[in-house]
Amino acid sequence: MNYEVNKEAEKSEGSNKIYWAYREMPVLALIRERFKKGKPLAGINISGCLHITTETANLAITLKEGGARVALCASNPLSTCDEVAHSLVKDHDISVFAVYGESREMYYRHAHQTLDNIPHITMDDGGDLVSTIHKERKELMETILGGTEETTTGVHRFENMEREGVLKYPIIAVNDAYTKYLFDNRYGTGQSTIDGIIRATNILLAGKRFVVGGYGWCGRGVAMRARGMGAHVMVTEVDPTRALEAVMDGFDVLPMERAAQQGDIFVTTTGNTSIICERHFTKIVVRLAAVACAVLFAHTVHRMVTSHLGYFCEPKHTAVLLAEEKPEVASTLFANAYEAEIDGLAWFIGPGAAGDDIGCDHSSCRGGLEELATRGIHGN
Numbered sequence: 001m002n003y004e005v006n007k008e009a010e011k012s013e014g015s016n017k018i019y020w021a022y023r024e025m026p027v028l029a030l031i032r033e034r035f036k037k038g039k040p041l042a043g044i045n046i047s048g049c050l051h052i053t054t055e056t057a058n059l060a061i062t063l064k065e066g067g068a069r070v071a072l073c074a075s076n077p078l079s080t081c082d083e084v085a086h087s088l089v090k091d092h093d094i095s096v097f098a099v100y101g102e103s104r105e106m107y108y109r110h111a112h113q114t115l116d117n118i119p120h121i122t123m124d125d126g127g128d129l130v131s132t133i134h135k136e137r138k139e140l141m142e143t144i145l146g147g148t149e150e151t152t153t154g155v156h157r158f159e160n161m162e163r164e165g166v167l168k169y170p171i172i173a174v175n176d177a178y179t180k181y182l183f184d185n186r187y188g189t190g191q192s193t194i195d196g197i198i199r200a201t202n203i204l205l206a207g208k209r210f211v212v213g214g215y216g217w218c219g220r221g222v223a224m225r226a227r228g229m230g231a232h233v234m235v236t237e238v239d240p241t242r243a244l245e246a247v248m249d250g251f252d253v254l255p256m257e258r259a260a261q262q263g264d265i266f267v268t269t270t271g272n273t274s275i276i277c278e279r280h281f282t283k284i285v286v287r288l289a290a291v292a293c294a295v296l297f298a299h300t301v302h303r304m305v306t307s308h309l310g311y312f313c314e315p316k317h318t319a320v321l322l323a324e325e326k327p328e329v330a331s332t333l334f335a336n337a338y339e340a341e342i343d344g345l346a347w348f349i350g351p352g353a354a355g356d357d358i359g360c361d362h363s364s365c366r367g368g369l370e371e372l373a374t375r376g377i378h379g380n
């Protein structure tokens with residue numbers, strides 16, 4: 001069996017952690033029992049590019065119990081729990097190619113190694129397996145039956161491909177299930193974002209002016225939890241119906257131009273680009289010590305000019321950004337290079353602290369934040 005995981009995780013307690021999560025996954029437990037008996041996936045190869053967390057581990061174990069041959073890689077290098085990856089290999093004979101903090105080169109190598117499993121089914125969180133297959137591994141399409149996609153942004157990618165007539169196999173939009181967006185996106189991301197911000201900054205949220213960009217499923221979860229912590233929450237939203245919902249939920253709704261002048265903390269949850277951009281930074285920077293953060297991972301980083309800020313960049317997903325050249329804003333913390341248009345040091349704040357078989361936990365926050373703690377907010 002091929003695999004590549006962090007060997008240093010050998011003595012860790014991955015299996016206990018996986019079991020702890022399993023106790024919170026009663027629906028998956030029922031499915032596992034059924035799979036053990038019926039083996040409905042016998043002869044099926046499944047390749048997954050998902051967050052390598054305890055919940056994903058339980059999913060993979062269940063698929064294996066159902067007879068599938070499973071290979072996994074990480075959909076975000078900063079959400080990988082090394083001890084979980086190691087336990088999947090050691091205790092469950094599941095091929096895992098994932099190392100916390102892996103480089104871009106290793107990330108794509110691992111995607112290819114996962115695809116060497118010759119999948120009948122792909123499982124994506126962000127669409128990287130499907131796009132790799134469509135661009136570089138077209139031969140695999142002969143045997144593929146279909147795939148799944150976990151997140152809003154991935155679903156949008158595939159909807160675009162479908163519209164253009166280039167999507168070559170069917171994908172189930174897991175994100176569009178009630179049990180996903182109503183719970184994981186809203187409550188999971190809501191909780192883990194607040195958790196991440198507090199762990200990264202150790203600031204008191206009560207009394208802070210907290211700006212949430214986008215009042216979709218993640219945005220309303222973040223807004224709800226920030227308010228619960230005593231923050232004064234402001235929302236920016238381009239969809240008039242959602243903006244009205246935010247108003248009726250009791251939040252101030254205003255354009256980012258104005259919010260940038262007022263906010264202490266910024267979280268963007270749109271999956272869109274340019275939510276906080278240079279003209280906003282200027283206003284934020286003028287207001288000293290703003291903390292800006294975005295929860296959500298994007299699948300492309302837009303590099304751009306933010307010449308008045310200094311920072312470092314990691315190519316994928318979210319970023320935490322620091323202002324090196326402007327020490328007065330050194331506590332500025334951004335967490336999404338895409339939405340905030342930052343060439344920034346990448347740290348990952350999601351995925352959500354979600355419940356039953358949703359496949360998310362706090363680990364990614366913790367991973368990123370442990371890094372922050374070790375290297376310091378100002379370091380690289």
Ligand SMILES: NC(=O)c1ccc[n+]([C@@H]2O[C@H](COP(=O)([O-])OP(=O)(O)OC[C@H]3O[C@@H](n4cnc5c(N)ncnc54)[C@H](O)[C@@H]3O)[C@@H](O)[C@H]2O)c1
Pocket residue numbers: 151152153154181184185189213214215216217218219236237238239242269270271272274275295296297298349350351352360
């Ligand atoms: N990290 C995680 O744990 C996690 C979990 C779930 C979803 N996500 C990602 O989070 C993002 C949002 O997901 P969602 O389910 O909330 O999506 P959604 O479609 O429900 O909400 C996005 C909202 O942003 C608004 N918006 C778009 N452009 C805007 C702009 N320029 N200014 C203000 N508002 C704008 C939209 O009108 C919409 O209301 C997606 O990229 C998704 O993939 C991440």
